[in-house]
Amino acid sequence: MPEANGSVVVQRRSLTLIHCVSVIVGIVIGSGIFASPGRVLRESGSVGGSFLVWVAAGVYSLVGALCYAELGTRDPANGGDYLYIREGYGECTAFVFSWTQLTVLRPGSQAIASIIFARYLAEAFLPNFNADGSSSDGDLRVKALAIVLLVILSVANGQGTRFAGNIQVAATFVKVACLVFLVVGALIHIAVGGSTHGTFSAGFQPVASTDASQVGHALIAALWAFDGWAYLNNALGAVVRPERNLPLAILLGVTFVTAAYVLVNIAYLVLLGPAAVVDSSAVATDVRRANVPASCCTQSSAGDRPAPLAEPFAGHPISTSRGSLSTV
Numbered sequence: 001m002p003e004a005n006g007s008v009v010v011q012r013r014s015l016t017l018i019h020c021v022s023v024i025v026g027i028v029i030g031s032g033i034f035a036s037p038g039r040v041l042r043e044s045g046s047v048g049g050s051f052l053v054w055v056a057a058g059v060y061s062l063v064g065a066l067c068y069a070e071l072g073t074r075d076p077a078n079g080g081d082y083l084y085i086r087e088g089y090g091e092c093t094a095f096v097f098s099w100t101q102l103t104v105l106r107p108g109s110q111a112i113a114s115i116i117f118a119r120y121l122a123e124a125f126l127p128n129f130n131a132d133g134s135s136s137d138g139d140l141r142v143k144a145l146a147i148v149l150l151v152i153l154s155v156a157n158g159q160g161t162r163f164a165g166n167i168q169v170a171a172t173f174v175k176v177a178c179l180v181f182l183v184v185g186a187l188i189h190i191a192v193g194g195s196t197h198g199t200f201s202a203g204f205q206p207v208a209s210t211d212a213s214q215v216g217h218a219l220i221a222a223l224w225a226f227d228g229w230a231y232l233n234n235a236l237g238a239v240v241r242p243e244r245n246l247p248l249a250i251l252l253g254v255t256f257v258t259a260a261y262v263l264v265n266i267a268y269l270v271l272l273g274p275a276a277v278v279d280s281s282a283v284a285t286d287v288r289r290a291n292v293p294a295s296c297c298t299q300s301s302a303g304d305r306p307a308p309l310a311e312p313f314a315g316h317p318i319s320t321s322r323g324s325l326s327t328v
Contacts, residue, residue, distance in 0.1 A: 015239045017249060019165040023232050024253030026172035029179070029260065031116035032225025037265055038280040043218035047202040047274055053215065054265060057222035058258030065229040065254050069247040072233045076242035080234035109227070110150060118145035123285050161238045179264055182287070186267035197273030199266070207274040225261065229254055 015023075037050075044050040071084050079086075081101070086094035119142050126141065157164045190196060232249065236242055268283050280286045 013238055013240045013242075014162045015165050015235065015245075017240075017245045019169060020232055020239060020245050020249035021253050021256075022169040022172040023165070023235075024229055024249055025257060026168045026175065027228035027231050028226055028253070028257045029172075029175050030225075030228070031113040032222075032227065033179075033261055033264055034120065034284040035116055036221045036225045037268055037283045038277050039221040040218045040265075041207065041274065042278045043214040043221065045206050045214070046204040047199060047207065047269060048204040049215070050218070050265065051262060053218045053222050054261050055258065057219060057226055058254065058261070060219075060223065061226040061229055062251070062254045062258070065250040066247065068230050068233050069250050072236050072246045073243045076236050076239070076246070078235060078237040080230060080236070111146070114146035114149050115142060117149060118142045120285060121145055124288070161235060176260070179260055182284075183263045183267045186270045189271060194270075195273075196270045197275075199269040199274065202269075202274055207278055226254075226257065 040053055041047070041050040044053045075083065075087075077083065082094050082098050085097050122139070122142055122145060156167050229250065232239070232246065236246065239245055268277050268287060271287050272280070272283065276286060277283055
């Protein structure tokens with residue numbers, strides 16, 4: 001909370017390095033990694049090409065984030081984009097940009113992410129939801145869940161920076177734990193003799209028709225999954241030792257997210273196969289529905305070889321609604 005210092009109100013710096021890394025990781029890891037992999041693979045045309053796109057998106061995001069770190073350490077105050085545009089292009093441009101963010105960009109991004117979260121939640125817990133496989137985005141239950149999520153996050157952010165930061169740490173832990181669970185599930189699947197669908201031998205063999213222009217589309221889809229690395233600068237006035245913690249948090253956070261995305265995509269390909277990922281618009285849901293190992297001790301009807309287990313990921317869909325600080 002702000003503190004009065006004579007006639008000047010000074011915001012208390014309460015966000016430590018762990019809070020900063022959690023903000024970046026928690027906001028970046030969201031709906032993108034659950035919605036983009038199929039399009040990235042389809043547009044890039046091959047398994048090897050898709051991994052190059054994911055790594056390129058991570059490097060591109062890191063370069064942009066480090067530029068923001070430079071701007072932030074020069075003027076460690078709240079404001080983010082608005083502050084930098086005002087200093088570079090004047091107050092009029094910054095004013096128009098801020099209103100565009102308020103009325104179009106941020107609400108649109110929040111709506112997309114919250115709908116994806118609500119869809120995964122409904123598929124996991126509502127019986128017979130979307131049983132016919134049709135689009136569920138217009139379902140009133142999905143919209144209601146998305147609205148409830150946005151209200152909860154808005155109230156949480158209104159309770160103060162420290163409170164929202166602690167929620168962010170907890171939410172980040174849950175999301176990272178679920179991604180780790182997904183990767184470990186893929187490792188177990190391989191260990192018990194499950195098929196890898198030729199993932200490790202696919203290389204740059206075509207899995208979908210593509211051309212050079214579509215690779216750009218793949219990069220755009222991957223960059224959507226990295227959106228959010230700039231948001232920490234909006235709360236920079238609350239960061240402890242911003243000249244140290246901001247660049248360090250960005251370096252650690254974006255590097256971690258890039259590595260996590262590569263591993264998660266390997267898990268998707270191992271559990272589903274390239275052909276299924278290409279055709280998927282909600283790959284995490286398809287993993288949950290897939291016939292993957294449920295227990296290392298389950299035996300197949302064909303013999304003693306451990307059978308693919310039944311849906312170890314049921315009930316674990318994690319997505320995000322990107323907020324100013326706290327997201328789930």
